[in-house]
Amino acid sequence: MRFDGTKDYVATDDLKVAVNAAATLKRPLLIKGEPGTGKTVLAQEVAKSFDVNLLEWHIKSTTKAQQGLYEYDAVSRLRDSQLGDEKVKDIANYIKRGKLWEAFVAEDTPVLLIDEIDKADIEFPNDLLQELDRMEFFVYETGETVKATQRPIVIITSNNEKELPDAFLRRCFFHYIKFPDRETMQAIVDVHFPDIQTLLVREALNIFYDIRDVPGLKKKPSTSELLDWLKLLMNEDLPLDILKSRDPKKLIPPLHGALLKNEQDVHLFERLAFMNRREGNKG
Numbered sequence: 001m002r003f004d005g006t007k008d009y010v011a012t013d014d015l016k017v018a019v020n021a022a023a024t025l026k027r028p029l030l031i032k033g034e035p036g037t038g039k040t041v042l043a044q045e046v047a048k049s050f051d052v053n054l055l056e057w058h059i060k061s062t063t064k065a066q067q068g069l070y071e072y073d074a075v076s077r078l079r080d081s082q083l084g085d086e087k088v089k090d091i092a093n094y095i096k097r098g099k100l101w102e103a104f105v106a107e108d109t110p111v112l113l114i115d116e117i118d119k120a121d122i123e124f125p126n127d128l129l130q131e132l133d134r135m136e137f138f139v140y141e142t143g144e145t146v147k148a149t150q151r152p153i154v155i156i157t158s159n160n161e162k163e164l165p166d167a168f169l170r171r172c173f174f175h176y177i178k179f180p181d182r183e184t185m186q187a188i189v190d191v192h193f194p195d196i197q198t199l200l201v202r203e204a205l206n207i208f209y210d211i212r213d214v215p216g217l218k219k220k221p222s223t224s225e226l227l228d229w230l231k232l233l234m235n236e237d238l239p240l241d242i243l244k245s246r247d248p249k250k251l252i253p254p255l256h257g258a259l260l261k262n263e264q265d266v267h268l269f270e271r272l273a274f275m276n277r278r279e280g281n282k283g
Contacts, residue, residue, distance in 0.1 A: 001050045009038070009045035010180075010187045018175035019046060025173055028114075028132060028154035030164075033177030036222020039157040042177075043113035046155065053110040055152075057099035059119045065127030068098040068114075072141050091141050100131060104148040111153045118158040125168035133171060180223060182209065192227055196234060203243035204230055207253050211260075216268055221259040229258035 003019040005011035011019075019042075022029035031039045047054035057068055073094045081088045103112040117125060131137045135148035156172065158164065180188060182205060189201055204226070212220045221229075232255045233243075242254055252269045253259065260266050 003046055003049050006045045006049050008048075008191060009041060010184060010191055011042075011045075012178075012184060015042070015175060015177065018173060022155075022173040023153055026151045028156050028172045030156045030158065030169070030172035030174045031177060032158045032160055032174070034179055034220070034222060035159055036224040037177045037179060038223065039177060040113065040115055043111055043115075043155040043157075046153065047111040050109075050111070050153070052108055052153075053106065054113060055099050055103050055106075055110050056113045056115060058115045059117055059124070061119050061121075063120050063124070065120075065124050065131075066098075068100045068128065069131065069137050069146075070098050070101055070139060071096045095139065095141060100128075100137070101146055103152040103154075104135065104146055106149075106152070109150050109152060111155060114154065114156045116159060117156050118161040118164065122162060122165075126165050129167060129171065179212075185223065185226070188223060189227070189230065193230060193234070196230065197240075199240055200233065200243070201230070203240060204233060207243060208259070211253070214268070214272070218264045218268075219261055221261075225259055225261070229255060232258055 001023065003011070003016055003023070005016060018031075019029060031042060033039055043056070044054055072091075073096060077088055077091070077094045087093045099112060099114075103110050132154065135151055136145055138145050185205060185208075186201065189196065189205075193201075208221060208226050208229070211217070236255065238254055252266070256266070256269075260269070
């Protein structure tokens with residue numbers, strides 16, 4: 001199986017190489033990059049490309065590695081024993097399978113997404129080392145060993161909120177998704193909006209990349225936010241002249257709430273507009 005992108009996902013050549021290299025080496029693919037650069041969607045598109053099932057494990061700050069293997073519901077078993085329920089005799093009735101267990105016992109090789117691993121505790125990656133390495137784990141309550149019938153394709157994403165341990169990194173094939181250049185972004189827009197006006201995209205991309213280049217911006221707008229903005233511009237059917245305008249009084253673009261996501265960045269643009277107006281008045 002080779003990944004060559006899909007009709008719904010524009011993959012650069014180096015990203016295709018990374019996916020296929022990880023699959024060949026049978027190692028987890030660790031994907032880093034700015035939020036909104038398509039890391040999570042990549043796993044969905046790889047599963048679609050290979051025509052296999054996708055298992056998604058979305059990590060939170062409270063997620064523990066054990067939850068990916070299994071959880072034992074001792075409270076339910078105690079309650080059922082008090083009620084005299086017969087199923088308490090089999091402890092397996094109270095074992096809830098995690099995403100790794102599901103991936104290990106799947107009939108066909110699935111794609112397993114471990115999404116935003118850096119959100120969890122710093123020890124979380126280390127706690128999965130042995131299981132991802134050996135593709136097996138032991139269930140203490142039942143005394144069974146769960147072993148993968150075939151290695152799942154593991155894709156792990158990170159937003160770089162925390163440094164990952166070296167021992168974990170050694171076991172992964174690493175790829176950093178660079179922010180799309182203008183040509184790649186144009187291809188992404190074409191996939192999502194095949195009938196959009198060429199002039200609208202050109203002017204919108206000018207504004208979008210100008211915003212990203214503003215010094216001091218707390219949160220640069222992402223690919224997904226650009227797509228949201230374009231959708232709004234099409235829906236509102238705004239005159240193209242509004243985007244073409246470089247009037248200093250209108251530095252903040254129309255419908256900017258799709259691009260600027262905090263008050264500091266909005267205030268930054270307001271200050272820049274004020275300074276430009278003042279310079280203009282001096283002239």
